[in-house]
Amino acid sequence: MPPPNKTYPDFASAVADIPDGATIMIGGFGAGTPHNLIKALYEQGAKDLTLILNAAGTGRDPGPGPAHVTPSTLIEARRVRKAIMAFTASTHPSRTTPVEELQEAGEMEAELVPQGTLAERIRAGGAGIPAFYTPTAVGTELAEGKEHRVFNGRTYLLYEALTADYAFVRAWHADEFGNLVFRRAERNFNPLMAMAARCTIVETEEILPIGALDPDHIHTPGIYVSRIVQIPPDGIFHITRGPAGGAAQQGR
């Protein structure tokens, strides 16, 4: 019997069953963000969501096109009950984010986690490990109330693993079984989240027949993937910062 074909015809059908109250991991670190799935979720209407992601984007100045829907757009629409992130504030102190504003107003909960701890909590969740110790954040405000333990003379903090109902993942190539290959820096959180969710939904530039990907070169095995959608020609492929603006942003 051949493996199942996990291809969905469009993003709307791939996210249709996501209920209110779902916990969703969203991959991406600038590059590798599943913009089309985020947009489809926004249009689908689910609320009281818990999001687990690196950062939500500013959500400001959404512009006329759907290309500008970010996790912050969901947050501004009061659809998110809680977010677990490495940035709740902007990296630039002069800007504020919707998460900060809603958190200060008591309208949503936000848990701030150091990025390496966030990645490892997701990895642990996908690997069946309930918790782990890390030296990161010892001696800081974040360590208050956390279990401390000394190993070989160094102090560590206990953090629990994270899992989710759904993961939104962006891959470069997939085959019909859901084997995934990521390109360059688009990998980031994506393979970790694919393993940590009960239902992993993938958007990809191209779906290939089974057998087209070399088993040695697959980053995420298809057993972790439930649904795959190929980004259509009018879909969102990349949202980038240009190099010119880059230099300005970086300080020139």
Place this chain on the structure above:
Amino acid sequence: MATQEKTRLTRDLMAARIAAEFQDGWIVNLGVGMPTLCSDFLPADRFIVLHSENGLIGYGRNATVEEATPYVVNAGTFPVLLQPFASIVHHADAFAVIRSGRLDVGVLGAYEVGANGDLANWKTSREKKGGGIGGAMDIAACAQRIYVLMEHTTRDGKPRLLERCNLPITAAGVVKLVMTDLGLFEPNGEGFTARELAPGFTLEEVQALTGAPLRPAPDMREVQIR
């Protein structure tokens, strides 16, 4: 050089000066903001591996408009080029490099640095609930050493080099070197040792903009790239 015009150092100069501290064979992480400029100023006669939180191991300078691709970006998500020896891992493995102590240096931006080496760079007030930690706490806690790249004073002219940090800290006692637009400084417990000063500035002038005692290094000089 007595006739030299007295201006604070540019961001490019600050980045180039701190990059000149990178030693041959070092694995270096550059933080979001000014530190990522260092990738344009790596010492040509040394082998440096630039590591990024998003999994790039062995990237290089910032890409031009023609060279940029949406797939290859640094920690600030700006396009960069890969070195021929580059490899790519996922986010958890990128932080395995950090947490296991393999970074020789992390270069980070900061709001404040204490004379005891404390770093504050994730929160702009004690009262605020939110913050921007990103990878900074992991890097600060686990790298072999931390260099800071920041402006010497706030926009209101208040000092950022202090006896003790006022803001919540990112990690305790980790900063080894601070490059500002007024010079190069080392935390020494009670204050800061001035190794180099921006051209035209005297120790007294820089002291007036510093919130902890400044001590001149025995060989204190003008800022020199190398």
